[in-house]
Amino acid sequence: MKNDPDTPPRCRAEIDLGALERNVNALRGLLPAGARYGAVVKADAYGHGLVPVVERLAARGVDFFGVANVTEAAAVRRIDPERPILLLSAVLPEEDDCLAPYDLTATVSTGEEVVRFDEAGRRAGRRLPVHLKIDTGMGRLGVWHEEAPALYASLVAARHLELRGVYTHLSSADCDPNFTERQRLLFLDTLDKMPGLERERLMIHADNSAGFDTFDPERGFNAVRIGLAQYGVIPGEHAKHLLRRVELQPVCSLHARVTVVKTLPAGAPVSYGQTHRLERETRVAVVSAGYGDGIHRACGNRGSVLVRGCRCPILGRVTMDEIVVDVTGAGAAACGDEATFFGARDGAAITVREFSGWCGTIPWEVLCAISRRVPRRYRG
Numbered sequence: 001m002k003n004d005p006d007t008p009p010r011c012r013a014e015i016d017l018g019a020l021e022r023n024v025n026a027l028r029g030l031l032p033a034g035a036r037y038g039a040v041v042k043a044d045a046y047g048h049g050l051v052p053v054v055e056r057l058a059a060r061g062v063d064f065f066g067v068a069n070v071t072e073a074a075a076v077r078r079i080d081p082e083r084p085i086l087l088l089s090a091v092l093p094e095e096d097d098c099l100a101p102y103d104l105t106a107t108v109s110t111g112e113e114v115v116r117f118d119e120a121g122r123r124a125g126r127r128l129p130v131h132l133k134i135d136t137g138m139g140r141l142g143v144w145h146e147e148a149p150a151l152y153a154s155l156v157a158a159r160h161l162e163l164r165g166v167y168t169h170l171s172s173a174d175c176d177p178n179f180t181e182r183q184r185l186l187f188l189d190t191l192d193k194m195p196g197l198e199r200e201r202l203m204i205h206a207d208n209s210a211g212f213d214t215f216d217p218e219r220g221f222n223a224v225r226i227g228l229a230q231y232g233v234i235p236g237e238h239a240k241h242l243l244r245r246v247e248l249q250p251v252c253s254l255h256a257r258v259t260v261v262k263t264l265p266a267g268a269p270v271s272y273g274q275t276h277r278l279e280r281e282t283r284v285a286v287v288s289a290g291y292g293d294g295i296h297r298a299c300g301n302r303g304s305v306l307v308r309g310c311r312c313p314i315l316g317r318v319t320m321d322e323i324v325v326d327v328t329g330a331g332a333a334a335c336g337d338e339a340t341f342f343g344a345r346d347g348a349a350i351t352v353r354e355f356s357g358w359c360g361t362i363p364w365e366v367l368c369a370i371s372r373r374v375p376r377r378y379r380g
């Protein structure tokens with residue numbers, strides 16, 4: 001029987017694991033000795049691919065992994081038998097009995113969870129590690145800070161639980177430093193109301209990528225939970241000085257191919273709904289990626305792609321499998337050329353942040369939106 005012929009991808013994400021490793025090293029280099037680095041690898045490692053990312057980071061010796069749910073956690077555990085895995089989202093009752101076999105650390109926000117996890121520990125015949133989460137203004141998971149001391153008391157009294165950490169989540173570290181500082185103060189003040197809390201023995205953490213800049217070990221914080229920055233993307237305006245201290249390198253770039261080049265006359269409409277009409281005779285190229293690959297519709301008529309080192313504006317609406325771009329400036333653009341949505345190519349570059357702006361969204365969503373149809377190609 002003949003082998004199946006190779007089917008080369010029309011759209012591919014290139015993942016530079018070397019850059020990931022360098023970013024993590026650089027970020028860890030900014031932390032004081034003894035501070036722990038939690039690598040957030042939820043949502044398929046922000047679209048980069050959970051397995052290769054975890055394999056690389058486990059080899060780099062990060063201190064713990066952060067995931068959203070037990071399915072992701074089980075995948076990490078298969079790769080890394082030892083390292084702590086913190087479940088950042090809540091555990092459903094039917095997932096309680098996954099905690100012990102996969103040796104997972106659950107996040108506690110409610111009294112009901114204390115009872116459930118304690119019971120799961122009793123069934124497993126061991127103490128289950130947990131982190132207590134305090135809501136200081138995110139309004140999502142975590143016990144409201146005023147109720148935290150009471151929940152802490154019931155947690156330390158639970159015979160089959162072991163408190164390993166206390167944390168909070170910053171809601172606005174990328175845009176509101178004053179609110180972030182208020183959250184930190186509220187958190188530290190709440191810790192002071194927990195009798196017998198052994199801060200040195202526990203992980204005390206608040207910082208995501210945007211908070212990293214104001215991480216303060218002097219006040220007792222001794223761990224961070226980093227996602228976006230390790231993938232080489234600066235989280236926002238207020239974290240820009242992070243750039244000055246470390247040179248983060250983009251890990252993911254996204255490319256498709258030019259399939260057809262043609263000339264359309266002035267006045268010709270382009271793509272669904274005729275939202276663009278050419279002002280002059282124009283050399284256009286059809287590029288083989290669309291919203292089926294994770295290219296947001298919102299970047300139609302707003303964004304550009306790189307072809308032959310030239311920024312080529314996207315004309316008209318993004319369709320499921322294709323976009324149309326103006327290649328007037330791209331020399332002899334031809335079928336087979338590469339078109340880059342974000343990444344560096346031929347001396348030019350588009351950042352994930354810039355691309356996300358055209359899409360009216362945030363870098364996190366752009367990375368997570370790259371669809372399953374897009375093969376990830378690893379290097380470095």
Ligand SMILES: Cc1ncc(COP(=O)(O)O)c(C=O)c1O
Binds near residue numbers: 169207210227235
């Ligand atoms: C609880 C928690 N901690 C840390 C992170 C990592 O955030 P970032 O990607 O901004 O570093 C996330 C991501 O959403 C999160 O939900």
